[in-house]
Amino acid sequence: MKIPTEAELKASSAPRKKTPWYRSLFLQILIAVVAGITIGHFWPAIGAGLKPLGDGFIQLIKMIIAPLIFLVIVTGISAVGDVKAVGRVGVKALLYFTGATLFALVFGLIVGNIVQPGAGLHIDPNTLSQAAVDAKTGHAVPKDAASFLLDVIPVSVVGAFANNSLLQVLFFSVFFGAAIVVIGRTRCLPVLNLMETVLEIVFKIMSWIMKVAPLGALGAMAFIIGQYGISTLGTYALLIAACYGAAIIFIGLLFLIAWSFARVPLWQFLKYTREEFLLALGTASTESVMPRIMTKLTNAGCSRATTGLVVPTGYSFNLDGAAIYLSISLLFLAQAFGHHLDFGQQLAALGVLLLTSKGMAGVPGSSFLALSATAAALGIFPVAGVALLLGADRIMDSMRVVVNLLGNCVATFVVAKWEGQFDRSVMLRAFAGEITNEDSAIMLGQEEVFEEQEHERIAEGQSPSPKFGGGPLASEVPAIALTDREEAMRRKL
DSSP states (O other), rough: OOOOHHHHHHOOOOOOOOOOOOOOOOHHHHHHHHHHHHHHOOHHHHHHHHHHHHHHHHHHHHHHHHHHHHHHHHHHHHHOOHHHHHHHHHHHHHHHHHHHHHHHHHHHHHHHHHHHHTTTTTOOOOOTTTTHHHHHHOOOOOOOOOHHHHSSOOOOOHHHTTTOOOOHHHHHHHHHHHHHHHHTTTHHHHHHHHHHHHHHHHHHHHHHHHGGGHHHHHHHHHHHHHHTTTTHHHHHHHHHHHHHHHHHHHHHHHHHHHHHHHHHOOHHHHHHHHHHHHHHHHHHHHSSGGHHHHHHHHHHOOOOOHHHHHHHHHHHHOOOOHHHHHHHHHHHHHHHHOOOHHHHHHHHHHHHHHHHHTTOOOOOHHHHHHHHHHHHHHHHGGGGGGGGGGGGGGGGGHHHHHHHHHHEEEEHHHHHTTTBBOOHHHHHHHHTOOOOOHHHHHHHEEEHHHHHHHHHHTTTOOOOSSSSSOOTTTSSSSTTTTHHHHHHHHHHH
């Protein structure tokens, strides 16, 4: 992306172009979601057949997630230039994730005890079959804590990228970025220049992929409604009401946390990220918006290093929505089989769920695996009883997606503020509609808007925007600035 010089910007007086309403991504996705619900409800066979549209879009996103995370983390760490700071961010993120997940599980148990969603069902265990659960989970077995931690270390770096194992990619990225800091950025300039160039290419590809996001949302929503039907709502009404009610209260608590710790007005943040949340709802996947949400967070004042570390880690360690669902569903199943869990049993279940809920992102039937492991460990109800949730599980996707995604965003703000890598003035600019750095402009496909905004900023005597959140200005570190590469080489000579 070619950013004009200060002289060129001052000489320009072109008025800002207003984006036509029909090019609004939010409006396009909203229309697609409504169309998907309509098709799935009135023509369920057609709706179920549109599944490849949603799957194809998510695969396009997954295609670039691993290289994106690697490049973002490495360049972010090199910009920070402090290996200890990276370690502190990781430790603080894990502390926050553990506390948030534990609270979400406890909160879900409280709601389940109050609402009693499974009371009075009197399910006969002899009528259940394990086959349905096995089909959902692919006969997978929950991993113990040691196996999960060992799996974070890639056997092969190439394999980590090929298998899209995000935690393994993140693990290697931290080592790579730390090595650059220790060796020295001056010696690693050729590598950093190449990485910045490749990252800009990835950002551009991502902006192209987002143009077909409405098709992905339409296909995914049409399939969900066509396959499972809206009538499922009546069958599990009390369980669904308990989960969604708990989610609303939990989101209210996230509002308080965001404002208390980082002075972030979460309502404005939701308005700012409405396209991403609507797309996540439409596709029932948080992975589909990971690149965009990371861009929005860096555009809103969080450093690239913090965002690159916290968000991918949170996708495995900070599943607040899933935690609420798991604890309420556990009590639902116990009550459905006529078991009243005392305090000790619920405390034991809490410990098992805290372990089994980690690292479940992207695992088929992860919630069934976690509940099956808890049932097997405690002997509260037959493992096959988890099949009772097959009809309601898809309906819960919207709740889990929104709470998981919002929880990770709040975690990023909190950890960035905690580590001193958050600029609230930049956040307010982003909420007002500004593009605050060059890389965000490329990812969001707003290069022209960014150039116009830079013209206004410099005309008003303000400093130019950095290359990325928490990163350097082009004039301060010319070797990293793509558009000034030749000038940087001349200065070096």
